[in-house]
Amino acid sequence: MVEVAPSTVEIAEALTMPVDLEFELPDPEDEEIAEHDFQQKVDDVWKVCDRFDLQTDIWRGRILRAVRDREKFGGENRGAGFLNWLKNREISKSQAYALIQLANSADTLLAEGNLEPDAIQNFSKRAFIETAKAEPEVQKLVSEAAQNGDRITRREVKQLTDEYTAMNSDFLPDNVKEKAVDGSLPPRHLAPLVKEMEKLSDEQIDDIKKEVEANPDIDTVKKMTSTAKSLAKYIDSASQVETLRDSPIDLEMALDEAMRLDCLSITADLVKQASNLEQNVAKLYTLWKKVGSISDRLYVETGSSSPNLRSLLTCLERLTSEVIEVKLDEGGEKLVRLRVMTEE
Incomplete structure (x- = not known):
């Protein structure tokens, strides 16, 4: 009998009541726990969260890429649909494209055969991003280390990058x-x-x-x-x-x-x-030119019926006139004057 992979809908239904991540963290006030053991337990939990975060963000990037590409393929509002999609989920444009870039990097590494899918779990999120930015030769070295079961953090990526640079530079x-x-x-x-x-x-x-x-x-x-x-x-x-x-x-x-x-x-x-x-x-x-232009516009819009606005404009003449005056401290003991003289 051929096994059929569960559909996205079935997975979503199974996660309707999600199980929260539960970890047994060591008691920070327990004096019987050796410092080394305490740090080891905390580090193990951190690695699980880091791995979960990386894999989740890769899939988020793939989702965002699909939504964006769908808009490019059939949208008529020049990306407005994608931006509204982001707005409804409170995701900034920069965050979205950072996740898309992460997904692209993951797919590139997998497509080129430099990295096996199971090896992704050996990366921290930042290390994976640094690997994606590295030279192809460095990517291969890092991927080989990850596939050998080594834990890859940014320190390991930097170390391998430095070694490659030193060995191959003319x-x-x-x-x-x-x-x-x-x-x-x-x-x-x-x-x-x-x-x-x-x-x-x-x-x-x-x-x-x-x-x-x-x-x-x-x-x-x-x-x-x-x-x-x-x-x-x-x-x-x-x-x-x-x-x-x-x-x-x-x-x-x-x-x-x-x-x-x-x-x-x-x-x-x-x-x-x-x-x-x-x-x-x-x-x-x-x-200076911009402030002067705005002041001129406001002057046209005001008159005797708005004495406070006129006072505001008069006060700001220290910044909009040919001689600019600025106090360098709160006490006003230091005053700098700059004369703006333009020449064609």
């Missing part, structure tokens, strides 16, 4: 990779260096690579990681500062001097903050 010399294999130079220190080196020019990469090759130790790796980070920040920020773009400064020579004087970090931070300042000035100007 930015690291062979003697450094050998030390990563024997454990004398942990991959967790090498992965951040590789990540920062990816942002640099070939010449800068070669300089850092030579330094690490000559001194393959943790202190050098940390120092070069900091250097690479500052270099990347300087290069990225300098390209965004309009003030520097309009000047005859040789940014490459300035960078060389900063490295020679061992003040690269300070220089990079200066350029970064200069970029932030320019962006904030642009935002301030846009906001």
Whole structure:
């Protein structure tokens, strides 16, 4: 006799009176329970909840995807039906698409054969999401560990990602990779260096690579990681500062001097903050124009019959006039004045 799987309706009817999850948690005030045993029992229960949460969210994502795709296939309101469906269930759009992404990741891992369905239970929810975001090679390593019965948390995903990065990066010399294999130079220190080196020019990469090759130790790796980070920040920020773009400064020579004087970090931070300042000035100007425009509209709508509204507008002239005045503290002892002068 061929067994027929229960339908969705039958499952729903069976769950009309759902059985709540029941766990026997250890008494936190029981002094006879050893700390190790207490932590083990609590951790076991947490793993069950984590697994239940992950599998439930994957199915929620599949449901949401089906509702969304149905709307795309036959809907005439350009997604309004899907949004109403979410609204009726008090689900935000961002939450919905996060669950759909989780479901897509699960289905991709299963379809590619990197993961067996039963192995999903060995993941924590966050670890599964991190695995889905990882490179295919890392996904395979993590999936193999899960299928071997290993418990996969974000720590294991990060560890395997770091190991893969250290072993396969062209930015690291062979003697450094050998030390990563024997454990004398942990991959967790090498992965951040590789990540920062990816942002640099070939010449800068070669300089850092030579330094690490000559001194393959943790202190050098940390120092070069900091250097690479500052270099990347300087290069990225300098390209965004309009003030520097309009000047005859040789940014490459300035960078060389900063490295020679061992003040690269300070220089990079200066350029970064200069970029932030320019962006904030642009935002301030846009906001100043907007407040002035709204004030003008309100002025047209008011008159002698609304003296309080007129008083409000008069008071806010400190912010809408050519000279902006703002108190920097509650006592008013510090006052900053900014004059807005535009030039075509």
